[in-house]
Every structure is written in C-alpha cells, then in structure tokens.
Amino acid sequence: MADLSAVRAExxxxxxxxxxxxxxxxxxxxxxxxxxxxxxxxxxxxxxxRMLATLLPIDGGHAEIFGVDVRREPHRIRQxxxxxxxxxxxxxxxxxxxxxxxxxxxxxxxxxRAKSIAGDLLERFDLQEAADRPLSxxxxxxxxxxxxxxxxxxxxPLIFLDEPTTGLDPxxxxxxxxxxxxxxxDGSTILLTTQYLDEADQLADRxxxxxxxxxxxEDIPDALKTQVGDSTLQLRLADASDTALxxxxxxxxxxxxxxxxxxxxxxxxxxxxxxxxxDVLIGLREAGxxxxxxxVAKPTLDEVFLALTGHGAHESQARESQMEATR
Amino acid sequence: MTTTTTATPLGSRRVDPSxxxxxxxxxxxxxxxxxxxxxxxxxxxxxMRRKPExxxxxxxxPLLFTAMxxxxxxxxxxxxxxxxxxxLIPGILAQTAMTVCMxxxxxxxxxxxxxxxxxxKSLPIxxxxxxxxxxxxxxxxxxxxxxxxxxxxxxxxxRPGGGVLGxxxxxxLTVVAGWSLAWIFTWLGTIARSxxxxxxISMMIMFPLTFLSNAFVPADTLPDWLEAFVxxxxxxxxxxAVRDLLNDGAxxxxxxxxxxxxxxxxxxxxxxxxxxxxxxx
Numbered sequence: 001m002a003d004l005s006a007v008r009a010e011x012x013x014x015x016x017x018x019x020x021x022x023x024x025x026x027x028x029x030x031x032x033x034x035x036x037x038x039x040x041x042x043x044x045x046x047x048x049x050r051m052l053a054t055l056l057p058i059d060g061g062h063a064e065i066f067g068v069d070v071r072r073e074p075h076r077i078r079q080x081x082x083x084x085x086x087x088x089x090x091x092x093x094x095x096x097x098x099x100x101x102x103x104x105x106x107x108x109x110x111x112x113r114a115k116s117i118a119g120d121l122l123e124r125f126d127l128q129e130a131a132d133r134p135l136s137x138x139x140x141x142x143x144x145x146x147x148x149x150x151x152x153x154x155x156x157p158l159i160f161l162d163e164p165t166t167g168l169d170p171x172x173x174x175x176x177x178x179x180x181x182x183x184x185x186d187g188s189t190i191l192l193t194t195q196y197l198d199e200a201d202q203l204a205d206r207x208x209x210x211x212x213x214x215x216x217x218e219d220i221p222d223a224l225k226t227q228v229g230d231s232t233l234q235l236r237l238a239d240a241s242d243t244a245l246x247x248x249x250x251x252x253x254x255x256x257x258x259x260x261x262x263x264x265x266x267x268x269x270x271x272x273x274x275x276x277x278x279d280v281l282i283g284l285r286e287a288g289x290x291x292x293x294x295x296v297a298k299p300t301l302d303e304v305f306l307a308l309t310g311h312g313a314h315e316s317q318a319r320e321s322q323m324e325a326t327r
Numbered sequence: 328m329t330t331t332t333t334a335t336p337l338g339s340r341r342v343d344p345s346x347x348x349x350x351x352x353x354x355x356x357x358x359x360x361x362x363x364x365x366x367x368x369x370x371x372x373x374x375m376r377r378k379p380e381x382x383x384x385x386x387x388x389p390l391l392f393t394a395m396x397x398x399x400x401x402x403x404x405x406x407x408x409x410x411x412x413x414x415l416i417p418g419i420l421a422q423t424a425m426t427v428c429m430x431x432x433x434x435x436x437x438x439x440x441x442x443x444x445x446x447x448k449s450l451p452i453x454x455x456x457x458x459x460x461x462x463x464x465x466x467x468x469x470x471x472x473x474x475x476x477x478x479x480x481x482x483x484x485x486r487p488g489g490g491v492l493g494x495x496x497x498x499x500l501t502v503v504a505g506w507s508l509a510w511i512f513t514w515l516g517t518i519a520r521s522x523x524x525x526x527x528i529s530m531m532i533m534f535p536l537t538f539l540s541n542a543f544v545p546a547d548t549l550p551d552w553l554e555a556f557v558x559x560x561x562x563x564x565x566x567x568a569v570r571d572l573l574n575d576g577a578x579x580x581x582x583x584x585x586x587x588x589x590x591x592x593x594x595x596x597x598x599x600x601x602x603x604x605x606x607x608x
Binding site: 004006031053054055057066067068073075076078079080081083085087088089090091092093094098102103105106107108150155156157158186187188189 | 343344345350351353354355359363366367369370374441442443445447448449450451456606
C-alpha cells in the first residue's frame with residue numbers, strides 16, 4: 001500500500017466542444033508529498049483537478065486515486081479527496097459554524113460530533129470570533145480558511161488545492177503555506193495548482209508545468225529553476241533604440257537569449273550564475289550603451305515558460321478566453 | 328470496526344490512506360441518504376428564516392387571489408360569492424401549490440449556480456440529497472399557503488361541508504400534490520441554463536395547466552375540445568379530489584386518482600432530475 005501512488009493518471013483528456021482543455025496529461029503523485037501543478041490561467045490545471053475530483057467527466061485516459069478508479073467509483077473517490085476550489089465553495093447564507101456543521105452532517109457525523117469538529121476547526125483556522133457572523137462580512141482570506149477547513153472535516157488522505165493563495169495578501173499567503181505544510185506532516189498528500197513559481201518552489205516536492213493542456217516538464221523545483229537560470233538580470237536601457245545592440249552583447253557574453261521589450265528598452269536576462277551579472281554590465285559599458293535601471297530578480301513564471309515552451313505565459317492566457325467561450 | 332469509521336479530530340493521529348481506502352463504500356446507504364437529505368432540508372429552513380422575503384408569494388397569493396376571484400367571478404359563475412367559494416377555494420389551493428412548485432425549481436437553479444454546490448458535488452453524498460432536501464423544507468411553504476387559502480375562504484364566508492377533517496385532508500392532499508409536481512420543476516431546474524429560463528418555462532407550463540382546468544369554472548361550460556383537455560389535465564383531478572374532501576369530507580375515486588397521478592409524476596421526474604443533476608458534474 002505504501003508504494004501505491006496517491007494519484008496516477010494516464011493520458012487524461014477533456015474537451016469542451018471542439019476545444020481540448022486537457023490534452024493527454026500523465027501524473028504520478030506519491031503518497032505524502034506536495035505535488036505542484038504550475039501553469040498560467042487557462043492551461044488546464046483546474047479542469048484536470050476537477051476531473052480527478054469527479055466534478056467533471058473524464059473524456060479520455062485513465063485515473064486512479066490510491067488505486068481506486070476515478071471513473072468507475074466516483075463515490076469512493078469523494079470519500080478520499082478533499083477539494084478546496086479557486087473560489088471559496090461555502091454557503092454564503094450560513095455562518096461559518098453552520099457551514100462546517102452541515103458538511104460534517106452530510107459526511108455522516110452525528111450532530112454532537114459535528115458540532116465539536118466544527119469548533120475544533122474554527123479554532124485551528126482562527127475563525128472562532130467570526131464563527132457566528134454571516135459570511136458576507138468575511139474577508140477573502142477568512143473565506144479561504146473556512147473553505148480549507150471544510151475540506152478537512154473527515155481528514156481525507158488526499159487534498160486538492162486549486163490556487164489556494166491567488167488573491168491573498170502576502171501575510172495571509174504565508175499563513176496558508178504554514179497550514180498546508182502541517183497537513184503533510186499529518187500524513188496527507190497534497191495536489192496543488194498555482195500560477196506562482198515562488199509558491200510551487202516554497203511548497204512543492206515536485207512540480208509539473210502545464211501549458212495548453214499538456215505537461216511540458218516535471219521535476220523537483222531546483223532542477224526546474226536550473227533550467228531557467230537561478231535568477232534574472234533586469235535592465236532598462238537609457239535609449240530604447242539600443243535594445244538590439246544590447247541583446248547582441250548579452251548573447252556574445254553569456255550565450256543566453258534575453259527577453260526583450262524593445263518599446264520601453266527593457267531586457268530580462270537569465271543568469272546561470274549571479275556572478276555573471278557584472279560581466280553583462282561591464283560589456284554594456286564597453287559598448288557605450290547607457291542603463292537607466294538595473295536589478296536582479298528570481299525567475300518568474302513567464303521566464304520558466306519561455307525556457308520550457310519557447311513562448312510566454314501571457315500567450316497561453318489567450319486560450320482562457322477561448323475556453324470560456326466554448327464552455 | 329463499528330465506531331471507528333467516523334473522522335478523527337485534527338492532529339490527533341496520522342492520516343492513514345490504506346485505512347481510508349478500506350472504509351470507503353461504493354454507494355451511500357439508504358439511511359445515509361435520508362440523513363443527508365434531512366441535513367439539506369435543515370439548510371433550506373435556515374435560508375428561509377434568513378430570507379423571509381421568499382415568503383411573499385406564499386403569503387400574498389392566497390389572500391389576494393382568493394378574495395379577488397371570489398368577488399369578481401362569484402356572481403357570474405355561481406350566482407353568488409358564497410355559492411362560488413366551494414368551487415373556488417380548492418381551485419386556488421391547486422394554483423397556489425403550482426406557484427410554490429415553480430419557486431422550488433427557480434430557487435434550486437439559483438442555488439446550483441453558487442459555489443457551495445461545487446462542494447456538495449465533491450462530497451460523498453447521495454446525488455438526490457441536494458434536490459430532495461430543499462423540497463422537504465418547501466413542505467412548510469405548501470402548508471402555510473394552503474392553510475392561509477382556506478383561512479381566507481373561511482373569513483369571507485366559506486363553510487366547508489367536510490368539516491375539520493375534510494379541511495385537513497384537503498390541505499394534506501394539496502401539500503402532497505404540490506410536493507410531487509415540484510419534481511417536474513426541479514427537473515427543469517437541473518436542465519435549464521439559468522434561473523430566468525426556469526421561470527419562463529415554468530410559467531408556460533403553469534398557466535395552461537391551472538387555467539385550462541376546472542380550478543375556476545365548471546368544465547361543462549367549456550367548448551367540447553377544451554373540456555376534453557380539461558378532463559385529462561392532472562390539475563383538474565387534484566382540484567376535484569380536494570373539492571370532494573373539503574366540501575363533502577368524502578374520500579372518493581378522484582382522491583385515489585390524484586394520489587396515483589402524483590406518484591406517477593414523482594416516479595418519472597425524480598429519477599430524471601437526479602440523472603441530469605449527476606450528469607452536470
């Protein structure tokens with residue numbers, strides 16, 4: 001049992017009309033790990049998760065959760081998976097306590113037991129004070145916490161988190177990360193989707209990068225980052241018309257392809273080694289090209305995408321509007 | 328291995344996937360389904376208490392329509408208001424039940440568009456529970472509307488021949504009929520694109536069914552072709568059955584037909600509704 005995968009999916013396919021949202025994705029999530037699915041909006045992350053959670057029919061391929069067939073035994077799958085969606089799926093007309101009580105009752109807990117679990121969860125997620133207030137007065141972060149709490153009532157061994165921190169402020173995001181790590185310490189397995197490389201990097205043991213319904217890479221975070229370069233040198237040229245010249249200098253010195261925004265004279269250069277930043281700056285000085293600003297940053301999702309797919313993340317987002325239209 | 332199947336509190340011990348898999352069941356049991364349906368009914372009642380404006384149709388229609396129809400049509404149809412009331416009250420009861428039914432479908436559709444339905448779908452619960460739960464809560468609405476209709480009738484001079492028992496029987500039959508017919512609108516709620524379209528389609532069904540029946544006029548005054556339709560209209564049977572109960576206190580063949588008709592409607596539309604609800608996910 002221990003060597004059984006938490007999630008094993010082969011060739012998952014989902015079509016919306018003639019638009020293929022998920023195009024043959026394979027996944028193998030091991031027990032007890034945090035597996036991150038990284039990709040821009042519209043890449044097919046949520047669709048994939050919804051298929052695995054039995055919320056959408058699987059159009060092609062095969063999926064198993066702890067060895068249970070997702071298509072054939074949806075009721076069993078629902079007992080094994082806790083789902084926390086991108087938008088809080090809690091009842092706006094009930095209070096936090098009532099929400100938890102209802103979900104606990106629905107999952108077969110006796111009324112008093114449901115009450116005590118609701119109380120425990122409210123305390124754990126720091127919601128006691130707001131427990132009996134209407135949800136309309138809840139902040140985004142509080143709703144997310146309640147949503148996550150609702151997924152943990154029966155302590156499912158597998159938890160799906162769909163963009164758990166999108167739209168949260170940095171402090172709340174940090175708290176959410178802490179909670180997610182605790183869940184894994186308790187023995188749960190987590191499959192999470194995110195648009196933030198930084199989040200996947202912080203949390204995930206392994207990351208799959210999804211683009212246009214396909215998996216374009218899968219590795220441990222460090223290996224992925226090395227493919228992109230550990231950090232990026234961000235430059236702004238004093239004279240935007242020098243962009244092409246400056247790009248030549250970079251290619252000659254580093255052998256790397258810079259990401260250019262010629263209109264504003266911006267240039268993002270992947271750095272295999274932060275030490276090489278100085279080489280670029282000296283090279284530009286020698287070529288007589290002035291710089292108006294300079295900084296070194298960690299790689300962004302955009303750069304990971306460029307490195308892995310040859311096109312930027314924002315191009316994939318055009319797919320999203322297409323997907324909305326065909327839904 | 329009987330009491331350990333419920334969840335353990337957080338952090339008390341490690342999650343054990345193999346034990347979790349071992350205790351899964353492939354289908355909800357009948358008892359689980361019942362408990363889940365009641366939990367959903369509880370949710371429906373909570374929502375009713377928080378949004379009393381939902382009760383407007385239930386409160387206004389019996390009061391307004393009973394008085395209005397009695398005084399406008401009474402003289403023309405039966406010679407006097409008091410002679411018309413025994414014809415009208417059962418008719419209004421049926422009409423009110425239909426209106427409440429329609430609201431059931433529209434509200435279900437609105438509800439299904441909310442985020443919380445995503446959670447209901449992801450939970451290991453019987454697919455019928457989210458549909459049947461609100462309908463159980465709605466029994467209260469049918470009850471209030473029916474009692475209010477009869478009370479309004481009594482206030483303007485209706486003296487049902489069936490007595491208290493007849494009234495109780497009539498109201499009970501109205502509630503049963505309303506609940507059964509509501510499955511049609513619940514099914515519409517699961518197939519329609521939006522709450523507005525449920526409303527539109529329901530109106531198109533409800534108006535012909537209530538007005539092309541014997542609810543407000545005796546069927547034999549109608550042209551032959553219309554009379555033929557009125558006689559097969561299930562609403563007519565419900566109205567006749569309620570009349571028999573209210574006015575004569577008699578459990579006639581019409582009552583049997585009405586109950587049988589209701590059972591047929593539930594047998595057809597409840598599975599259809601559950602199937603289209605399950606497919607949507």
